[in-house]
Amino acid sequence: MRRLRAGLVRLTNVFRRDRLDRELAAEMESHLQHHIDDNLRAGMSPEEARRHALRALGGIEQAKEQYRHRRGLPLLEAFLADVRFACRMLWKQPAFMLSAVSMLTVGLALTAATYTLFNGLFVRGWAVPDSDQVFRVEASRRVQPAAGTISDGLSLGAYRHIRAHAATSEYVGYWFDNMRIRADRTAEPTYTQTAVVSDNFVSALRIPLQQGATPPTTGDASPAVVISHGIWQRVFGGDSQVVGRVAWVNDVAVTIAGVMAAGFEGLGGRQIEVMVPLAVVRQLSRRPGALERLDDERQCCVWVAGRLRDGRTQQQARAELETLTAQYRHSVRQPELSVRLSGTTQAETIRDLESVVTVLALASAGIMLVFLLTCTNVGNLFLARSLSRRGEIAVRLSLGATRTRIVQQLVVEGLVLASIAGVAAFLATMAVPPLFRLIDDEEAIAALFRADWRVAAFTSVVVILTCLIVSLAPALHTSRIAWRGAGAGVPPATGRLRHGILAAQIALATVLVLSATLLTRGIERALATPADFALQTTTAAILQSPPGRPWDAAAARQTRAALAAAARTSEVPTGLAGLSPIGESGLSVGRTRVREPQSEALFEAQVVPVAEAAPQILGLRLAAGRWPSTDPAALEAVVNRTLAENVWGDGNALGKQLTIGFANDRIYTVVGVAGDAHLTAFDHVAPVVHIAPLSLPVLVARTARDVDAQLTRLVASVDPELIVTVVPLSQPFEQTLEQARAGAAVAAGLGAIAVALAIVGVFSVFAYLVEERRQEIGVRLALGASRRHVGLAILHATRSAVGGGLLVGLGLAVAAGITLRGFLFGLSPVDPVSYAIAAMMLVVSAVVAMAVPVRRALRVAPVIALRAE
Amino acid sequence: MGKTDVWQGTLALMVLKTLEAMGPQHGYGIARRIEQTSGGLLSLNYGTLYPALVKLEQEGYIAGEWGVSNNNRKARFYKLTRAGRRQVAKEAEAWGQATAILARFLQPEEQP
Numbered sequence: 001m002r003r004l005r006a007g008l009v010r011l012t013n014v015f016r017r018d019r020l021d022r023e024l025a026a027e028m029e030s031h032l033q034h035h036i037d038d039n040l041r042a043g044m045s046p047e048e049a050r051r052h053a054l055r056a057l058g059g060i061e062q063a064k065e066q067y068r069h070r071r072g073l074p075l076l077e078a079f080l081a082d083v084r085f086a087c088r089m090l091w092k093q094p095a096f097m098l099s100a101v102s103m104l105t106v107g108l109a110l111t112a113a114t115y116t117l118f119n120g121l122f123v124r125g126w127a128v129p130d131s132d133q134v135f136r137v138e139a140s141r142r143v144q145p146a147a148g149t150i151s152d153g154l155s156l157g158a159y160r161h162i163r164a165h166a167a168t169s170e171y172v173g174y175w176f177d178n179m180r181i182r183a184d185r186t187a188e189p190t191y192t193q194t195a196v197v198s199d200n201f202v203s204a205l206r207i208p209l210q211q212g213a214t215p216p217t218t219g220d221a222s223p224a225v226v227i228s229h230g231i232w233q234r235v236f237g238g239d240s241q242v243v244g245r246v247a248w249v250n251d252v253a254v255t256i257a258g259v260m261a262a263g264f265e266g267l268g269g270r271q272i273e274v275m276v277p278l279a280v281v282r283q284l285s286r287r288p289g290a291l292e293r294l295d296d297e298r299q300c301c302v303w304v305a306g307r308l309r310d311g312r313t314q315q316q317a318r319a320e321l322e323t324l325t326a327q328y329r330h331s332v333r334q335p336e337l338s339v340r341l342s343g344t345t346q347a348e349t350i351r352d353l354e355s356v357v358t359v360l361a362l363a364s365a366g367i368m369l370v371f372l373l374t375c376t377n378v379g380n381l382f383l384a385r386s387l388s389r390r391g392e393i394a395v396r397l398s399l400g401a402t403r404t405r406i407v408q409q410l411v412v413e414g415l416v417l418a419s420i421a422g423v424a425a426f427l428a429t430m431a432v433p434p435l436f437r438l439i440d441d442e443e444a445i446a447a448l449f450r451a452d453w454r455v456a457a458f459t460s461v462v463v464i465l466t467c468l469i470v471s472l473a474p475a476l477h478t479s480r481i482a483w484r485g486a487g488a489g490v491p492p493a494t495g496r497l498r499h500g501i502l503a504a505q506i507a508l509a510t511v512l513v514l515s516a517t518l519l520t521r522g523i524e525r526a527l528a529t530p531a532d533f534a535l536q537t538t539t540a541a542i543l544q545s546p547p548g549r550p551w552d553a554a555a556a557r558q559t560r561a562a563l564a565a566a567a568r569t570s571e572v573p574t575g576l577a578g579l580s581p582i583g584e585s586g587l588s589v590g591r592t593r594v595r596e597p598q599s600e601a602l603f604e605a606q607v608v609p610v611a612e613a614a615p616q617i618l619g620l621r622l623a624a625g626r627w628p629s630t631d632p633a634a635l636e637a638v639v640n641r642t643l644a645e646n647v648w649g650d651g652n653a654l655g656k657q658l659t660i661g662f663a664n665d666r667i668y669t670v671v672g673v674a675g676d677a678h679l680t681a682f683d684h685v686a687p688v689v690h691i692a693p694l695s696l697p698v699l700v701a702r703t704a705r706d707v708d709a710q711l712t713r714l715v716a717s718v719d720p721e722l723i724v725t726v727v728p729l730s731q732p733f734e735q736t737l738e739q740a741r742a743g744a745a746v747a748a749g750l751g752a753i754a755v756a757l758a759i760v761g762v763f764s765v766f767a768y769l770v771e772e773r774r775q776e777i778g779v780r781l782a783l784g785a786s787r788r789h790v791g792l793a794i795l796h797a798t799r800s801a802v803g804g805g806l807l808v809g810l811g812l813a814v815a816a817g818i819t820l821r822g823f824l825f826g827l828s829p830v831d832p833v834s835y836a837i838a839a840m841m842l843v844v845s846a847v848v849a850m851a852v853p854v855r856r857a858l859r860v861a862p863v864i865a866l867r868a869e
Numbered sequence: 870m871g872k873t874d875v876w877q878g879t880l881a882l883m884v885l886k887t888l889e890a891m892g893p894q895h896g897y898g899i900a901r902r903i904e905q906t907s908g909g910l911l912s913l914n915y916g917t918l919y920p921a922l923v924k925l926e927q928e929g930y931i932a933g934e935w936g937v938s939n940n941n942r943k944a945r946f947y948k949l950t951r952a953g954r955r956q957v958a959k960e961a962e963a964w965g966q967a968t969a970i971l972a973r974f975l976q977p978e979e980q981p
Contacts, residue, residue: 005928
């Protein structure tokens with residue numbers, strides 16, 4: 001305790017040095033005067049009295065030094081002195097500081113951004129209090145041909161059963177929807193990400209509310225909803241009286257029951273702007289699927305999460321969940337249902353985690369290389385700079401400074417630089433989420449990139465590492481030279497370290513440039529591949545039921561039949577299909593699973609509904625059999641060749657039976673086998689099952705001049721109130737292409753940064769090399785050597801570094817190419833064109849980086865160069 | 870017999886004991902008092918007294934305050950805190966035990 005107190009006092013004393021120094025001087029003076037007074041009284045002369053007093057004190061300065069040593073924390077004080085000195089030194093060389101800091105900032109910001117993403121995906125759970133007590137429950141199903149399982153939610157019945165009987169945890173259920181909200185009946189609607197939640201959602205998850213309370217559970221009162229802080233600001237203008245106010249959700253009057261706290265944005269990357277209680281969703285939802293779910297206990301899916309009750313463990317919850325699931329499975333005869341507990345990080349919700357991990361790992365590897373490149377560059381700058389200070393260092397060593405002290409001083413300079421860059425990098429990372437919101441309102445991505453204390457801690461660790469990488473080797477090197485050669489005029493032998501740095505730079509740049517070229521070319525190639533169905537020549541009319549009209553299964557069936565009849569008699573060949581809403585990629589209405597009625601094996605598939613002229617308009621080919629009937633009740637299906645081979649091995653599917661999704665009682669008969677086409681993605685053929693459209697269909701027709709008007713007319717003749725959006729079919733695909741383009745852009749960006757860094761690095765190595773040999777160049781030129789000759793001699797000196805770096809870089813690039821194979825879309829990892837392009841870029845960069853300093857040196861008149869010494 | 874240097878670790882106790890006996894004192898006064906108490910047998914380098922004082926102050930055993938001395942000079946006076954008083958008692962007892970034990974070793978063995 002006493003020691004801790006003393007330590008704290010010493011720590012505060014470090015920052016009160018000036019005052020304490022003044023007090024110490026006064027105390028010493030007082031001590032001397034008292035002693036002198038005594039001596040005078042004892043009969044000494046004034047001079048003798050003073051001399052005697054000073055001797056007894058052991059010298060004023062020595063006494064003060066002993067006192068200071070004890071007063072503060074000498075190590076910390078030395079460190080702070082070093083920091084001050086480093087700041088002064090760096091301030092004197094703004095060009096060096098700016099170039100080093102900007103390069104380090106690039107490297108650190110990329111590294112920090114990568115960690116932010118990793119943190120957002122794998123580390124950070126839901127933003128609720130005690131999130132370690134919260135878990136998600138997923139139904140996991142083994143799906144073929146993928147080796148693993150896929151996870152999704154539970155049926156409403158399963159959720160209700162678990163919630164009613166669980167003792168270890170409190171369970172909540174929820175799903176996501178989109179709903180329109182307006183502050184009053186005439187206002188423009190705002191489309192929101194809505195969560196339909198169970199009555200205990202807010203209280204069990206402890207979602208922070210800034211005002212109001214959980215919506216009442218009874219369904220008969222006017223529906224009550226909770227809104228997010230953002231909606232409160234945007235739609236209600238931050239109205240302080242908002243709780244209790246009436247608003248309109250999907251044109252139904254609701255009461256605002258509460259407002260979520262400002263920091264709470266949603267769960268696991270899914271934004272929640274409005275929370276609607278499950279009990280009132282029937283009044284608000286206009287999405288047929290959501291209601292079917294409420295009617296059919298076995299429909300999938302409601303997401304389920306739980307919070308452990310006090311004193312309970314995850315093991316207990318898991319055991320209980322297994323029992324409850326087994327009970328439920330038994331009661332409803334749903335054999336494939338098995339559930340698992342999972343965490344609340346975003347990674348747990350990603351279906352295709354493996355590919356995300358691969359992409360992230362590859363991006364991290366690339367960024368790591370860029371980071372190393374910045375470090376070698378700055379290390380090189382450091383070396384050049386500390387060598388130019390070897391005179392100063394030699395003087396300090398001869399004045400008695402230890403080598404450790406000199407190294408410490410130089411490393412602290414590195415730390416100051418790295419810290420400035422670290423702060424800049426962290427600020428840059430914090431700017432990423434607003435940037436995403438600005439570009440595309442991409443809330444999910446913005447949330448993923450949110451920087452928190454973990455990112456700050458990670459950046460600090462990387463700053464320290466960076467400091468050691470960039471400054472330790474040069475500092476050790478310089479202090480050794482200065483120590484050996486102090487005052488003796490021994491020329492520095494720095495060749496090996498500098499050549500090492502040069503070789504590393506060239507190797508890293510080679511790997512990065514080659515990988516970026518390969519990736520860019522691979523993606524371009526994939527984008528240039530023409531679609532194998534009528535993607536570019538089809539126009540789609542997407543239909544929505546009018547606002548306020550309640551969903552009615554019978555009416556929907558009637559509309560669908562009327563649309564089919566109209567399409568059949570239309571002048572323009574028109575088909576019915578099921579397309580995903582605009583903005584989602586591909587043709588499919590959803591990934592689902594199929595299986596043979598008597599089998600336990602599940603197979604992954606995409607449902608692409610087609611009817612009437614749709615197969616012909618979409619250019620789909622039939623390998624055997626016929627297309628399904630327009631009537632969904634006929635339960636006819638067509639599988640593509642890939643799915644047929646997955647399920648039945650030999651691909652002979654005609655006449656076989658299967659069930660789709662969870663509707664185990666609806667057994668489809670396969671009436672045809674379709675040819676494979678890239679319907680859902682441009683880089684692979686997915687297993688596809690075609691059936692008749694079930695919900696409100698999408699009309700498709702061949703693109704022509706008047707097709708928009710014709711499709712609109714056709715819909716109006718069936719139901720004038722339906723809302724029609726006519727778009728080219730290629731539009732929903734654009735997003736998939738955009739993702740690929742973004743991937744190529746990231747790779748190209750990293751490659752460009754690498755080239756720029758390599759140019760700066762090679763340039764600085766050569767500039768220093770030439771500067772160092774200025775005198776020699778002058779002598780050679782004076783003796784009559786040709787400029788070309790001297791220039792070649794300088795290049796010659798670095799041949800082993802350049803050659804070695806290139807060789808290592810090429811070897812690594814081949815390895816990188818092989819690792820990247822999955823992202824090259826069939827491009828060879830040793831694609832000669834890519835190698836030629838990369839080689840050209842590297843050669844041009846190298847020429848630029850080397851030629852400028854060498855030419856500059858050669859232009860110097862020999863006399864001036866000689867006079868310089 | 871020549872003068873002895875102050876033994877390691879004993880200066881702090883001497884300072885505390887001096888303050889306990891004399892009440893608030895400035896640095897020079899403490900140093901003189903230690904020399905007097907030792908009967909002139911200890912040679913104290915006055916410069917080493919101040920680090921000892923700052924250590925005791927940091928540990929909270931003594932507290933310093935500026936005042937005016939009998940010579941009418943400004944001086945920093947140190948006084949014992951309550952924790953300091955407890956520490957004097959504790960350390961004095963520990964020293965008493967240590968010296969008693971050592972004394973047994975140094976005395977000629979008693980014959981049975």
